[in-house]
Amino acid sequence: MFPSREDLHEAKRQAVLRQAATSFNARGFHATSLADVAAGLGVTKAALYHYFPNKNALLAACFDHAMALCFACLDKGRAEGRNGRERLLLTLSGYIAQIIDDLSCAVVLLEEGALEADDYAKVIAERDRFEKALRGLVREGVKDGSIVPCDPKLVVFIMLGALNWVPKWYRPGGRWKPEQIAAALAEVFDRTLSSTPAAAMTTEVARISGRRAKARAAEPPAPASDPPDPGPPKRRGTRARTNGAAKAR
Amino acid sequence: MFPSREDLHEAKRQAVLRQAATSFNARGFHATSLADVAAGLGVTKAALYHYFPNKNALLAACFDHAMALCFACLDKGRAEGRNGRERLLLTLSGYIAQIIDDLSCAVVLLEEGALEADDYAKVIAERDRFEKALRGLVREGVKDGSIVPCDPKLVVFIMLGALNWVPKWYRPGGRWKPEQIAAALAEVFDRTLSSTPAAAMTTEVARISGRRAKARAAEPPAPASDPPDPGPPKRRGTRARTNGAAKAR
DNA sequence: TCCATATCCGACCGGGCGGTTAGATGACCG
DNA sequence: CGGTCATCTAACCGCCCGGTCGGATATGGA
Numbered sequence: 001m002f003p004s005r006e007d008l009h010e011a012k013r014q015a016v017l018r019q020a021a022t023s024f025n026a027r028g029f030h031a032t033s034l035a036d037v038a039a040g041l042g043v044t045k046a047a048l049y050h051y052f053p054n055k056n057a058l059l060a061a062c063f064d065h066a067m068a069l070c071f072a073c074l075d076k077g078r079a080e081g082r083n084g085r086e087r088l089l090l091t092l093s094g095y096i097a098q099i100i101d102d103l104s105c106a107v108v109l110l111e112e113g114a115l116e117a118d119d120y121a122k123v124i125a126e127r128d129r130f131e132k133a134l135r136g137l138v139r140e141g142v143k144d145g146s147i148v149p150c151d152p153k154l155v156v157f158i159m160l161g162a163l164n165w166v167p168k169w170y171r172p173g174g175r176w177k178p179e180q181i182a183a184a185l186a187e188v189f190d191r192t193l194s195s196t197p198a199a200a201m202t203t204e205v206a207r208i209s210g211r212r213a214k215a216r217a218a219e220p221p222a223p224a225s226d227p228p229d230p231g232p233p234k235r236r237g238t239r240a241r242t243n244g245a246a247k248a249r
Numbered sequence: 250m251f252p253s254r255e256d257l258h259e260a261k262r263q264a265v266l267r268q269a270a271t272s273f274n275a276r277g278f279h280a281t282s283l284a285d286v287a288a289g290l291g292v293t294k295a296a297l298y299h300y301f302p303n304k305n306a307l308l309a310a311c312f313d314h315a316m317a318l319c320f321a322c323l324d325k326g327r328a329e330g331r332n333g334r335e336r337l338l339l340t341l342s343g344y345i346a347q348i349i350d351d352l353s354c355a356v357v358l359l360e361e362g363a364l365e366a367d368d369y370a371k372v373i374a375e376r377d378r379f380e381k382a383l384r385g386l387v388r389e390g391v392k393d394g395s396i397v398p399c400d401p402k403l404v405v406f407i408m409l410g411a412l413n414w415v416p417k418w419y420r421p422g423g424r425w426k427p428e429q430i431a432a433a434l435a436e437v438f439d440r441t442l443s444s445t446p447a448a449a450m451t452t453e454v455a456r457i458s459g460r461r462a463k464a465r466a467a468e469p470p471a472p473a474s475d476p477p478d479p480g481p482p483k484r485r486g487t488r489a490r491t492n493g494a495a496k497a498r
Numbered sequence: 499t500c501c502a503t504a505t506c507c508g509a510c511c512g513g514g515c516g517g518t519t520a521g522a523t524g525a526c527c528g
Numbered sequence: 529c530g531g532t533c534a535t536c537t538a539a540c541c542g543c544c545c546g547g548t549c550g551g552a553t554a555t556g557g558a
Binding site: 026027029111148149150151153157158159160162163164165166169185191192195196197198199200202240 | 277279403404411414417437445451
């Protein structure tokens with residue numbers, strides 16, 4: 001028999017965690033009782049205590065899981081992107097997929113305050129590390145010319161805000177499929193950051209083709225130059241041209 | 250004597266509301282007890298019941314107030330902007346100032362679920378109206394050429410997400426002043442939406458000059474054309490040029 | 499087969515919170 | 529001065545929720 005005793009235990013633990021994350025996301029941490037979580041699994045409250053010592057530990061585990069996923073996205077983005085902008089947008093695409101698809105433990109991000117002091121410190125530290133890494137990608141993009149000069153801290157805040165807000169309006173059965181949303185957001189962020197901003201964006205998210213490369217990664221590998229951004233395209237492509245230096249300093 | 254009996258009552262009511270909003274924002278609705286709110290005002294729990302029938306009514310009042318401010322911003326933006334993009338960005342600048350400065354009742358937006366059914370329906374209806382209006386501004390901007398073709402619904406979601414996230418990272422005593430943040434966000438959104446995106450943005454929010462026109466409203470009134478966006482500037486200004494049609498459909 | 503252990507349940511406890519009530523205080527008005 | 533009403537408090541109630549406990553059932557190893 002494959003599933004050993006410990007395997008089963010771990011599997012159930014995961015199930016509890018997922019259910020808890022779902023409930024917390026739906027109604028908020030404080031508004032969710034352990035009885036709610038248990039009911040969602042068809043067991044009673046007391047059963048949960050076989051897998052977690054208390055409610056706060058459950059929340060902490062949600063955060064840990066979410067942060068782990070964040071860093072996984074970061075690694076993937078770093079590996080697959082060809083310049084700073086691509087790496088950043090690939091990372092964020094992954095992040096959003098995680099938020100939408102994965103029953104998203106992540107969005108619990110809203111209730112950090114509910115954590116106990118030491119758990120809180122740990123999560124915040126991790127989150128800071130993640131944000132610092134994103135800012136690093138932005139700086140990288142500015143340096144290699146794929147991203148316009150900007151304040152990395154600010155743009156990262158903006159993007160994370162937009163992403164973390166998604167669960168507020170995303171409707172699982174709705175007309176916008178997760179991949180479409182991820183692609184659309186990447187497109188908008190690309191417009192914001194790219195040193196060669198698009199002249200137009202998709203006018204209907206619902207019409208974005210299913211499989212669509214994110215972060216412009218699949219665009220023709222830029223006829224001319226390579227990894228560092230192609231710079232102003234030869235002429236009248238799908239890119240807008242920015243004018244002048246100014247503001248930057 | 251100026252303050253009549255009713256005036257005093259109303260003033261205290263407002264004080265209760267502000268305190269409640271502050272507490273709700275800080276710790277969340279469910280995590281805030283009425284005793285907390287009362288303590289913040291130096292009174293006891295029972296006193297609050299002279300001004301609000303129950304805790305939920307308090308929350309509902311917060312939402313009402315917040316939504317009223319939203320529509321005030323909208324009116325102001327509509328009146329002062331010279332094209333769709335300006336009107337939109339002015340509105341959002343006001344919105345953010347409200348969130349940051351005004352002890353922000355608004356951010357309670359996160360706990361809508363805590364409202365009772367009928368209050369909930371009312372707030373959601375108002376919020377939808379507001380979002381619809383913003384989308385209208387986007388469409389307007391696309392039509393008058395100040396905003397690139399895009400999906401209005403999506404970009405509004407993105408912007409509201411970014412804005413509603415601000416309270417998560419804004420620190421009252423910090424290096425970024427509220428006006429700087431408002432200006433910086435407007436600049437980034439401008440980069441995202443403008444049909445003539447800037448070639449660079451501010452690289453340090455903390456260095457943005459105090460009084461700074463928002464939404465590009467104060468830029469030289471565009472030597473040539475008028476209200477509708479100046480279109481691609483004559484040559485090498487501070488604006489990037491976008492290339493081609495493509496994507497739009 | 500029998501013991502040890504894991505799993506889960508029903509019942510319970512203690513505390514905290516929303517909400518109520520009775521009464522004390524004081525301001526206004528005739 | 530006396531009555532009325534607003535204001536606010538202290539004390540209390542009932543409920544719900546996090547957490548615990550003893551016991552029932554099942555599972556697996558020797």
